Amino acid sequence: MKIYNTLTRKKEEFVPIREGEASIYVCGPTVYNFFHIGNARPFVVFDTLRKYLEYRGYKVKFVQNFTDVDDKIINRAREEGIKAPEVSSKYIKEYFLDAAALNVRKADVHPQVSTHMNEIIEFVKTLIDKGVAYERDGDVYFSARKFPEYGKLSRQNIDDLESGARIAIGEIKEDPLDFALWKARKSEDEIGWESPWGIGRPGWHIECSAMSKKHLGDTIDIHAGGQDLQFPHHENEIAQSECCNGVPFAHYWMHNGYITIDNEKMSKSKGNFFTVRDILKEYSGEVIRFFLLSGHYRNPINFSDTLMEQARASLGRMENCKEQLEFLEKEGKDGAMTAAEAEAVEGFDRYRQEFIKAMDDDLNTADGISAVFQLVTAINTAVNSETTKEFAAKAMETLMELADVLGLLQQKSEDALDEEVMKLVEERQEARKAKNFARADEIRDILKDKGITLKDTPQGVQIIKE
Numbered sequence: 001m002k003i004y005n006t007l008t009r010k011k012e013e014f015v016p017i018r019e020g021e022a023s024i025y026v027c028g029p030t031v032y033n034f035f036h037i038g039n040a041r042p043f044v045v046f047d048t049l050r051k052y053l054e055y056r057g058y059k060v061k062f063v064q065n066f067t068d069v070d071d072k073i074i075n076r077a078r079e080e081g082i083k084a085p086e087v088s089s090k091y092i093k094e095y096f097l098d099a100a101a102l103n104v105r106k107a108d109v110h111p112q113v114s115t116h117m118n119e120i121i122e123f124v125k126t127l128i129d130k131g132v133a134y135e136r137d138g139d140v141y142f143s144a145r146k147f148p149e150y151g152k153l154s155r156q157n158i159d160d161l162e163s164g165a166r167i168a169i170g171e172i173k174e175d176p177l178d179f180a181l182w183k184a185r186k187s188e189d190e191i192g193w194e195s196p197w198g199i200g201r202p203g204w205h206i207e208c209s210a211m212s213k214k215h216l217g218d219t220i221d222i223h224a225g226g227q228d229l230q231f232p233h234h235e236n237e238i239a240q241s242e243c244c245n246g247v248p249f250a251h252y253w254m255h256n257g258y259i260t261i262d263n264e265k266m267s268k269s270k271g272n273f274f275t276v277r278d279i280l281k282e283y284s285g286e287v288i289r290f291f292l293l294s295g296h297y298r299n300p301i302n303f304s305d306t307l308m309e310q311a312r313a314s315l316g317r318m319e320n321c322k323e324q325l326e327f328l329e330k331e332g333k334d335g336a337m338t339a340a341e342a343e344a345v346e347g348f349d350r351y352r353q354e355f356i357k358a359m360d361d362d363l364n365t366a367d368g369i370s371a372v373f374q375l376v377t378a379i380n381t382a383v384n385s386e387t388t389k390e391f392a393a394k395a396m397e398t399l400m401e402l403a404d405v406l407g408l409l410q411q412k413s414e415d416a417l418d419e420e421v422m423k424l425v426e427e428r429q430e431a432r433k434a435k436n437f438a439r440a441d442e443i444r445d446i447l448k449d450k451g452i453t454l455k456d457t458p459q460g461v462q463i464i465k466e
C-alpha cells in the first residue's frame with residue numbers, strides 16, 4: 001500500500017516497523033460538545049484505513065485519544081454550573097453513540113488526559129532534564145529553538161515562524177515560539193493536578209506525545225489527524241517526542257482535508273455549523289459515512305443537501321443489490337450454480353482487484369466505491385428468475401467483503417424492503433404460478449400504494465422502489 005506522507009510530501013510504500021503489524025495514533029476530539037461533520041471526517045477516514053489494513057492482513061493497534069482537560073471544557077462547565085469531568089464524561093458517551101451510527105469502531109485504546117497525568121508529568125520532567133524545557137512560575141515551556149528540525153512537518157522556516165509568533169497575555173515564556181507543556185492553575189476553582197511545579201494541568205500538545213508513547217511505543221507507524229492539526233499541534237508533538245525519546249516519532253503522517261458547507265467555511269457565527277447528531281435526524285449514519293468516503297480523503301469536501309441526497313441515492317443502489325441477494329439466498333433455485341453463474345462469480349475477482357488497487361493508492365476510497373458499483377452492476381446483470389441460492393450467496397460474499405472494508409451496508413437500510421413486502425412479492429409469484437391473476441394484480445396494487453413497482457422482465461421480477 002502507498003501512503004501520502006505529509007512529512008516527505010510524497011506517496012511512499014507502507015513499510016511497517018514490525019512485519020505484519022501497524023500502529024496508528026489518531027488525534028481525537030475535545031469532549032465539550034457533540035462532534036461536528038468536520039470532526040467526523042478523520043474518524044471515518046482513519047477507521048477505514050484501519051479496516052483496510054486489517055483486510056490486507058495487518059494486525060492493527062489503533063489508539064485515539066479524548067482530550068478531556070481543556071479550556072473549552074472548563075468554560076462549558078462554568079456555563080452549565082457543573083464540574084469539568086461531568087462535561088467530558090457526558091460528551092465521551094455522546095461520542096460513542098454518534099461514532100457507532102457512523103459505523104466507526106471503538107479504538108483499541110481511547111486514552112484520556114485525566115487518567116494519564118503521571119505519564120504526562122514524567123514526560124515533561126524528561127524534557128526539563130534534557131535541557132529543552134524550562135519552568136517559570138509554575139508554568140513549563142518547551143524551547144522550540146532547542147529542536148533544530150522544528151518546522152519540518154509544516155515546512156516552515158523557524159525564523160519565519162518566529163516573526164509571526166506572539167506572547168499571549170499571562171504567558172511568561174522566553175521566546176514567542178516556545179509553547180506550554182504545563183500550565184499553573186490560575187484560580188482555586190480551576191481543575192488541577194499536583195506536579196513538581198505546583199498545581200496545574202498539561203498544555204494541549206503534550207498529551208498526544210505521552211499517550212502515544214505509553215500505548216504504542218517511542219516510534220509508531222502512522223500518526224493521523226485533520227489538516228488543521230499540522231501546525232502547531234503535530235509540529236509540537238514531533239519536537240516533544242523526538243527530544244524525549246531520541247528517535248523518530250512517526251514514520252507516516254496522514255492528514256485529511258477540510259470540509260466546507262455549501263462552499264463556505266463552517267463556523268458557528270455563520271449558522272452553518274452541523275453536528276453529526278443534527279445531521280442524523282435527516283440522514284442515516286451510513287449515508288453520512290458514504291458521503292465522507294465518496295471523495296479522496298486529502299481533498300476538500302463540500303457538504304450540501306444536494307450532495308447528501310446523491311449519497312443517499314448511491315448508497316441506495318448498493319443496498320438494493322444486497323436486499324435482492326438476501327431475498328435470492330432464501331428464495332432462489334436449489335442446486336448447483338449454472339456454468340454461466342460460475343463464470344460470473346469468477347469475474348467478480350476483477351472488481352476485488354480494482355478495489356484493492358484503488359485502496360492501495362493512498363486509500364482512494366472514491367475509486368474503491370466505484371469498484372463496488374461495478375460489482376453491483378455485474379451482480380444485477382447476472383441475476384434472473386433462474387438464479388440459484390448458491391450464486392446469490394457467492395455474490396453476497398464478495399459484495400460484503402468489500403462493503404465491510406468501507407464500513408458500509410452494516411445497518412438495515414432505512415427504506416429497506418421489509419419482511420411484509422417480501423412476503424407479498426413471494427405470494428404474488430405463487431399466485432401467478434397458480435394462474436390466480438386476480439390475486440397477483442391485487443398484490444401488485446397493494447405494493448404500488450407502498451411506493452413499490454414490480455416489473456416482470458424476461459429475467460424475472462424486478463423490484464423498484466420510488
Ligand SMILES: [Zn+2]
Nearest residue numbers: 027028208233
Ligand atoms: Zn494530538
